[in-house]
Amino acid sequence: MERYGYVINGGTPLKGEVVISGAKNAAVAMIPAALLVDGVCRIENMPHISDTDMLLTIVSELGAKVRFVNRSTVDIDCTHVSFRDTPFDLMRKIRASYYLIGAMLGRFGVSKTTMPGGCNFGERPIDQHIKGMEALGADVSIQHGFVYASARDGKMHGSKVYLDKVSVGATINIILAAVLASGRTIIENAAREPHIVDLANFLNSMGADVRGAGTDTIKIYGVEKLHGGTYAVIPDQIEAGTYMVAAAATGGEVLIKNVIPKHLECISDKLRETGTIVQKYEDAVLVKGASNLHKTNVKTMPYPGFPTDMQPQMAVLLTMASGTSVITEGIYDNRFKYAQELLKMGADIHVEGKVCIISGVKTLTGAPVMACDLRAGAAMVIAGLCAEGETVIEDVHYIERGYEDFVGKLKRLGADISAVWFPDRDDAPARITIAG
């Protein structure tokens, strides 16, 4: 079977400017949210990534008219959607397909979805989503890998939901289910990530009444109907953070444009602790790599803490920092699978449960490695950019779930990276480089 991967020749410091795309985790909530709108949602700054492509296909199957106005602007018209079976094979591939539960319950009073897919970081239950849907008046059951939900009396009703665990997905899903419900919904212990605020702003611009997003108490006053409108997705915090770390790790100098510096503060502060220079501008950050990186410790936490989605990239940087660094994963049970790949590149990295201990080495060396998941894949790209010699990364389809034009953007910063097809597993030297 043909395989697709990236080939990187490391050692070139990244230099120049890169423009950050729209936030994946906001966009993947807005596409299902469009199901709640009677009319045309024009969404600008939509990232071109496989997760958004799949969700746009799923809403099209429900009857939405989807039309790209230009590369990053899409019109979604859900005036004539109806409840029906959706492409379950696509749903299984992405995490954010769980937003269809809240959005379909809100629009149709009934939903049928698969258990969500996405990256495997250990157990990723959806009990808090279900708790929320049940509180708002739905019966929910999981049978044969499907999640069935239906509003007991055909419509959702506002209620109070306390989340036992701070969950981005459950917070967003409950907002989606509550927007057209009767009465008021209160979410306590809500997540505070920037994309939750962005989703609330999107819904409010279409006539919803969502208050308190960005705090741990969100109130949603149900409205009769949402109307069409135009909204621009915020820049992607994690894509920006990935280029920041890549610039720092390669000892380069990169101006990262179209960002909200406030969302990058925890990443900027950590990078400064390693000796990296980070300068903040109104909608850009300039990152200048240090000749000697210092160790630091990282603990991932819900926003405004250090994001778990930046943990693998930061780990790569620390493999080259002098001294011993400790990373503690505060969100997931098993998010260090990439450590085994970094070992192949000469890193001194050791995992004990939710803690990873890294002793800095002088250089990484290129090797054949796998992208274990989306962010771990991005981390392997950074490792390849820093390493001596050639790194070949397989399973990069994970990376393309969340990074728009990763290869192109890195090339324009001077990286020696190509996307290639390997025609046959037993024929490793043969490669077909993809143009662009």
Ligand code: UD1
């Ligand atoms: C979202 C992001 C993902 C990011 C994560 C944490 C999207 C599409 N994905 O994922 O990139 O890594 O936030 O910032 O936005 N949990 C439960 N029960 C639930 C829900 C979650 O126990 O019902 C647990 C999870 O297993 C995890 C923690 O809560 O340990 C946080 O998960 P959550 O914030 O829900 O992550 P996602 O929404 O899946």
